[in-house]
Amino acid sequence: MALFITDECINCDVCEPECPNEAISPGEVIYLIDPKLCTECVGHYDTPQCKEVCPVDCILVDPEHEETQEQLMTKYEGLMAQG
Template sequence: MPAVIEVSCINCDMCVPECPNDAISMGTKHFQVDPQLCTECIGYYDKPTCIAVCPIDCIGLV
């Protein structure tokens, strides 16, 4: 279940440096998660850290 960033992302950039796998990058309109790289932060954090830091809660797990 990789993290997915919704279209409501405001491109604040807060989640990008927090990802331990460098899975988040800018897409055509907003930031996006590479599902091949996202591991839900297992081994690094108790919870997905991108979800924890996003100020508008626009990241979910699918």
């Protein structure tokens, strides 16, 4: 599953540089996660790095983008192939 950032985000800027897939970007009000790029760090780390550094725990699993570990790994492999 991809992750998403709730409106509890305080725009602290710590999550964006931690994302190995560059899936996190500033939105108009809060940071956003692109579900096409988010692999929950599968292929890079054991745990989602954005969740590890978030001081307010506002990054959750996105129920609208459910994916298995296998699907996340396939997405990761596709992203790596694109360069």
